[in-house]
Amino acid sequence: MNRNIFALTLLIILSAAARFIPHGYNFTPIAGMALIGGAYYHKKFFAFLVPLLTLYATDFVLNNTLYRSFFPDQEGIIFFSSFMLYTYVGTAAIVLIGMGLLKKVTAPRLLGSAVFSSILFFLITNFGTWASGMMYPKTGAGLAAAYTAGIPFLSGHLISNIVFSFLLFSAYELIIKRNLSTVSRMHL
Template sequence: MQSDSRNAQLPALLFLIFLAAASRLLPHWPNFGPVGAMALFGAAMFDRKWMAFMVPFAALYLSDLALNNLWYAEYYEGFFWGFNAWVYAGFGITVLMGLGLLRARQFSWLRLGGVTLGTTAIFFLLTNLGVWLGSPLYPQTVTGLVAAYTAGLPFLLNSLAGDLLFAALLFGGAQYLAPRPKTEKVRQRV
């Protein structure tokens, strides 16, 4: 029975990867997307925990290939296979925190909100640190670091809004679609 449950999760995994990758290719506000929420959702819901990592990483990689080689091809020489390690590390931490703090059987909206806020903040801190370290736009000083974080604030607000909205939709949908325990009807005697 356990393997049937796991095999039934494969279509959901593929659908989430497709949805997350497509969301990055469609017009949207910068950093407003479902990838972070899907990382948390996968961590809480998939029986095989490697699937929780597969959703954000596969979606990011596939959409990065399309974005970097179609939309932004003029910025790269030849076919670009690369990825941003800071972004992938941020989503990896998101999955790890989801694995440690979210459980499908112990769901709570308060816990989900707290984990979502925490992972969004960590993602922001980590990726903007990467921008500061790897970009000639910001001097390698405390002032440069503060400038990098300040420039990233609009992206933080969009990330937070997207993570909260998509986490609510994914977890709320799962709660709504979850099988309910059957209750016996009590017959009243007149």
């Protein structure tokens, strides 16, 4: 495996550990992981697989430990829950944003991609909450109520997406530049 791909994969996996540290609502690295995967994996399969599999692994642990009380009707191990579907669709959409908007990574493009990702994720996941029919009536007013109720969670997601995106992209660039300088010195 190419060292850059190994470093990228390791960075995504390690950043997912932030989900296990106490944090504010939606202040997690997931969107940043999806953006960097979309931007830097040359094979589309890995661009989707690594962030989504990492998200699933952390969801699996969290749903069966910390969030277990949210599943009172489910016995045994929780492998998947219906609410996760829209989260994964939203995350896959963020990978696509990374692929499309970050072919050339610049600070303004990264900022724009992080903001756009947050808004799109908000729209997808709150639509999913409404579509499930469990919390809101399936009416226009119900959809408006779902989006209104989601607004307090948007700010945490937006801020974390910007912070983690810049941290992940900066860390990756530092790793790559360090590897390149090491290779250059070895050839002198």
